Amino acid sequence: MLIKVYGSAVFGIEATTIVVEVNIDKGIGYHLVGLPDNAIKESNYRIAAALQNNGYRIPGKKITINMAPADLRKEGSAYDLTLAIGILAASDQIRSENIDKYLIMGELSLDGSLQPIKGALPIAIKAKEEGFEGFILPKENANEAAVVDGLKVYGVENIREVIDFFDANVPLEQTHVDTRQEFYEHLHLPEFDFADVKGQESIKRCMEIAAAGGHNIILIGPPGAGKTMLAKRLPSILPPMTLHEALETTKIHSVVGKVKNKGLMSQRPFRNPHHTISSAALVGGGSYPQPGEISLSHNGVLFLDELPEFERRVLEVMRQPMEDREVTIARAQFTVTYPSSFMLVASMNPSPGGYFNDPDAPVTSSPAEMQRYLGKISGPLLDRIDIHIEVTPVPFDKLSEERKGESSVVIRKRVEAAREIQTQRFKDVEGIHYNAQMGTKHIRKFCKLNESSKNLLKDAMQRLNLSARAYDRILKVSRTIADLEQSEDVVENHISEAIQYRSLDREGWLG
Template sequence: MLVKTYGSAVFGVDALTITIEVSIGGGNKYHIVGLPDNAIKESLRRIESAIQSAGLKMPRQKIVINMAPADIRKEGSAYDLPIAIAILAASGQIESQETAAYFIMGELSLDGGLQPIRGALPIAIQAKAAGFKGFILPKDNSREAAIVSELIVYGMSNLMEVVAFFNGQEKPQRVFVNSEDTFIQHQNSYEYDFSDVKGQNNIKRALEIAAAGGHNLLLIGPPGAGKTMLAKRLPTILPPLSLQEALETTKIHSVAGKLNALDALMTERPYRCPHHTISDMALVGGGAQPQPGEISLAHNGVLFLDELPEFKRSVLEVMRQPLEDRNIIISRARLSVTYPASFMLIASMNPCPCGFYNHPEKACICGPGMVQKYLNKVSGPLLDRIDLHVEVTPVNFKELSSSGITEKSEQIRERVIAARSIQAVRFLGKADLYCNAQMSPNMVRKVCIIDKKGRELIKKAMEKLGLSARAYDRILKVARTIADLAESKEIEPEHLAEAIHYRSLDRDSWAS
């Protein structure tokens, strides 16, 4: 007897329908065809034990299992459940014809229990798009899949529950999740707040500008100055995720297996902070079975690279293309997958190997040329993609012990949202352009128009401070964001002056 069930394979952040065909006939061997990997080839041992643990019988006949399309490689243990259901249906232990109406996915334990899978959300989206009635999967993934409206989702704990459902013996509760209510309820529930930060008003201002324009930012300062603490609070002042952004972000984390059973939808902007020993593949994604890297897990959020010069040069260089294109394409001989990677890069570094160059109280002990050698670990092309370079100085005791009330993240975020609203109107109708940092050089010439006083100011700054030519466009972009925060239609000289102040590493006097 031939029976078909349906599952799915995830490529990148999208899914593809996979048909599992099972035929039982004369003989006594098991065969799996259709480019299965080792995890699928081993599945028959798990399936046999799970079926017997559920009080059912594993057929002692020839079983041929085909996974179509046969020219696409299938990977992972999530096909255990659809194969088991197809075997039971083909052997007459499940009489229902409804098995072909549902997507079925899940890894089986030897006792018949269902283990969570990766990519439940993109699979659920594919099930709805392909016109299936519903989706049966492990209970731990059920809330994630139920985000997809108009799709019936059942979360199951073990194989016996699935068999009982198809035989009409049990009617499990359908899993419901109201995505809009979940989104609105949790979108501002952050652990950190800018009100925790004492002093550092100039750095808070720089972070506000970075958030308002989507600018990448580099914090330079001695150990203990508060660089990491400030970076952790940046997501709290970014505009809240839109529902579409939340779905995009959840898909990526679903594929990477980073969602827990209680997370139906990611409502906070992600904050990723990889260690400096990370490999280039772990940062951008890839592997024998391609998975999203840290830059994709930071999509619609913040990627924080602490101690930037300590990262391997090759790791930093692979970020150059994603920073421009806001996605990463991973190519292999048999497939090519694209992961989104639209993130804000926030980096921090000490000014020198000992950490105390330009410190107001402690003396730098680095030898001649060591400061410049240390800074040269970060390439010019990467620095060219960072709009703001900000010096962070230690907080003195008076500010640290002050009991005064400091501004909350919510108040700063209101100003950021207002500035982003101005940019949304400015870039209306322009595809893939949402904030000032994303402007092309041609767009900068059209949008960032300065008067005669402004041109004189920036000319003098470039001559006297030794600013490099690459700083010119960056200054104009940042000045446009500062003007947006001030609700000014024109870029005034004071906006340019503040933007120039945020180009520390472009000065000839730095590290000399």
């Protein structure tokens, strides 16, 4: 008897429906075809034990299972439940009239209980698109899949529940999630708050400008100056995610199995990889390409602490994704594309010893050591970082103050107002949503300077030995400063403030 059961495979952040055809005939043997990987090939042992421990068995006949489309590589253990239900239905151990209405996925334990799977959200989206009535999956993934409206999602703990559902019409408990209510409930709950930061008013101002314009930023300062503390608080002042952004971000995290019971992500991601990370882990890759850290930080912040300690080759592979805001990973048989629109926040010590131009420093570095240290960061990478700011240690009188600083909620309101101005400015420009994304053509159009502003910028570039790459960056940051002040024109004080934020372009840093 031939039975068709439906599962799904995830490539990139999109799912493809897999038809599992189970045919039982005279003879003996178990044949699994359709490019399964080793985890799927081993499934017959898990299925046999799970069925036996629940009062069923794999029939002693010739079983042929095809996973169509047969030329598409399938991977992972999430097809265990699909295969098991197909075998039971094809051998007439359970009724099968409604099986084709449901998409079924789950990894089996030997006692028949179900383990969570990866990619539940993109699979649920695909199931709804293709008109399936429901999606049966492990209970731990139910909230994640139930984000999709118009699809019945059933979270189950054991294969016995699925068998009884099809064979004895025992209803399964449907998982309901009010997507909008859950999303908006957790939207304004930042984990970290700028109110906890003592002093550092100029750096907070910098972070506000970076958040308002979506600018990449690098913090340069000695150990203990507060660089990491400030970076961790940046997501708290970014505009809240839209429902579309939340869905897109959750899909990426779902693919790597980082969502489970959380449902829809409502906070912008903050990723902080260690400096020993490989290029494949940073941008994505592997035999079966998975999203890297730059994709997991999509619509959020990627924080690279101690930037010069990262391998130069690893940092260089970020250059194109930072520009294109997506990363494409090509393999011989297929190509996947992951979105990677993130804000880069980097931090570094000013020298190998951690201190620079400090006569009382416990460790000093020679000019040659400093040049070698700073030379690990390439010009093209720095070219994509708009704001360079020096962070100095907080004096004792500021640290001991009882008074709290300005809260993230207050700062975020100003950021949101500036972003709204940019939304209106770029509403007719495809692919640009905030100032940091502007190209040369748009800079000339939206960052026009009067004569005195031009002279100020020209004088600053000559006196401070600013590089040519700094010119466009200063104009973009100036535009954001003007937006924060609700100013239609970019004027002298906006230019002068933006000039301060190009530390690494000055002579004495990178030459």
